[in-house]
Amino acid sequence: MKILVANLGSTSFKYRLFDMASETQLARGGIDRIGQDADSTCVAEVGDHKLQEVKRIPDHAAAVRMCLDQLTNPQTGCLKSVDEVAAIGFKAVFAGRLSGIRRVDAELLSTMEALADVAPAHNPPYAKAMRQLMASFPEIPLVAALETAFHETIRPEYRTYAVPYEWTENFEVRRWGFHGASHRFIGSRMAQLLGRDDAKIISCHLGGSSSVCAIEGGESRSTSMGMTPQSGLPQNNRVGDFDPFALRLLKRLTGKDYDTLLNDLASKGGLQGMSGVSPDLRDIEQAADAGNARADLAIRVYAADIKKYIGQYLAVLNGADAIVFTGGIGENSTRIRSLVCENMTYAGIELDPAKNVPVKSDTNLSAAGSKVQIWSVPTNEEIVVARQTVKVVEG
Numbered sequence: 335m336k337i338l339v340a341n342l343g344s345t346s347f348k349y350r351l352f353d354m355a356s357e358t359q360l361a362r363g364g365i366d367r368i369g370q371d372a373d374s375t376c377v378a379e380v381g382d383h384k385l386q387e388v389k390r391i392p393d394h395a396a397a398v399r400m401c402l403d404q405l406t407n408p409q410t411g412c413l414k415s416v417d418e419v420a421a422i423g424f425k426a427v428f429a430g431r432l433s434g435i436r437r438v439d440a441e442l443l444s445t446m447e448a449l450a451d452v453a454p455a456h457n458p459p460y461a462k463a464m465r466q467l468m469a470s471f472p473e474i475p476l477v478a479a480l481e482t483a484f485h486e487t488i489r490p491e492y493r494t495y496a497v498p499y500e501w502t503e504n505f506e507v508r509r510w511g512f513h514g515a516s517h518r519f520i521g522s523r524m525a526q527l528l529g530r531d532d533a534k535i536i537s538c539h540l541g542g543s544s545s546v547c548a549i550e551g552g553e554s555r556s557t558s559m560g561m562t563p564q565s566g567l568p569q570n571n572r573v574g575d576f577d578p579f580a581l582r583l584l585k586r587l588t589g590k591d592y593d594t595l596l597n598d599l600a601s602k603g604g605l606q607g608m609s610g611v612s613p614d615l616r617d618i619e620q621a622a623d624a625g626n627a628r629a630d631l632a633i634r635v636y637a638a639d640i641k642k643y644i645g646q647y648l649a650v651l652n653g654a655d656a657i658v659f660t661g662g663i664g665e666n667s668t669r670i671r672s673l674v675c676e677n678m679t680y681a682g683i684e685l686d687p688a689k690n691v692p693v694k695s696d697t698n699l700s701a702a703g704s705k706v707q708i709w710s711v712p713t714n715e716e717i718v719v720a721r722q723t724v725k726v727v728e729g
């Protein structure tokens with residue numbers, strides 16, 4: 335059974351094609367800088383064969399079409415036709431109470447669309463891409479694995495907001511948590527790497543969107559994103575944690591209405607807003623190196639917030655066996671890893687600077703005496719979604 339998994343990140347589109355009989359990865363690919371004022375690099379890798387095209391990709395629906403074109407291109411020889419794909423699994427983000435894994439149907443699509451203004455960077459591209467694929471390939475089942483599902487194990491004291499209780503009871507206002515596929519993958523991968531199932535892990539998924547998760551025995555105990563993926567750490571261009579009462583002041587001072595201010599927080603905030611350079615950490619690091627003070631500040635705020643969540647989760651878990659960096663930033667930015675782990679020896683956390691280099695595979699980066707291990711582990715959100723997709727397709 336061939337399963338294509340579509341991972342529509344806030345700035346990127348990644349996919350993997352698996353043969354699930356043997357869990358073999360047949361192809362993988364990615365498109366970066368989607369919807370930015372720049373060309374995207376579209377890469378498809380099939381075995382040793384690599385296809386690369388550079389072009390403007392305006393949205394995620396165009397990205398999924400590009401992926402299917404590349405996989406059916408005779409040059410890659412990967413698929414003779416799209417019909418070979420048994421199902422497409424989506425790492426879908428937010429559908430409130432419709433959490434879990436489910437077939438994409440009218441109810442799910444309308445729920446995701448109704449929550450589009452609550453998850454503006456994520457729900458619209460997923461719903462649009464799903465609708466377009468349903469129309470273009472009606473015979474391929476589409477499955478959604480909601481990012482919130484992994485966090486169902488979070489206890490009430492770690493998921494309830496101190497808001498009027500009827501909001502919690504009637505309106506699903508609570509910490510839902512996101513990046514479930516990635517944190518689930520890191521929990522199980524670390525259990526293998528450490529050789530134990532009861533490990534306490536602090537998983538830092540740092541990418542276009544970022545979140546930290548406290549994991550114990552493979553289950554989520556607490557996570558930094560809350561009601562929506564705009565909360566927790568600063569995101570690429572979205573705000574992260576913020577005090578809602580500042581909006582009253584901003585409304586008075588800017589003359590903007592609440593909707594406009596919320597849209598600003600969801601598209602002009604985060605790393606982009608602080609740095610004034612770009613939503614992409616690579617650009618911000620380059621600007622900071624060239625002496626841009628706001629870029630440097632954005633990097634420091636981001637690292638400080640990650641550090642604060644790690645502190646919280648050491649308390650929640652009563653210590654940790656390992657801190658894991660994953661996601662585009664976590665796997666690649668040696669600077670962020672170093673700033674986050676700086677001055678943490680009190681908590682038994684010590685990075686070895688000599689090991690903190692760009693790595694492409696699971697790597698222990700801790701200094702010899704570090705009580706808590708520090709790892710860089712490439713995430714594989716797609717295999718988690720592929721397994722879940724098979725379960726739904728097989729009923």
Ligand SMILES: Nc1ncnc2c1ncn2[C@@H]1O[C@H](COP(=O)(O)OP(=O)(O)O)[C@@H](O)[C@H]1O
Nearest residue numbers: 343344345346541542543614615616662663666
């Ligand atoms: N070498 C690098 N150094 C620093 N940051 C990087 C590097 N490579 C990728 N990144 C960051 O990773 C981010 C994308 O992360 P990723 O997890 O792929 O994103 P998404 O949330 O869209 O799935 C980019 O915005 C970029 O800031």
Ligand SMILES: CC(=O)OP(=O)(O)O
Nearest residue numbers: 342343344512543563
């Ligand atoms: C919340 C979420 O899944 O984010 P992203 O896909 O942008 O990493």
Ligand SMILES: [Mg+2]
Nearest residue numbers: 343541542543
């Ligand atoms: Mg992502």
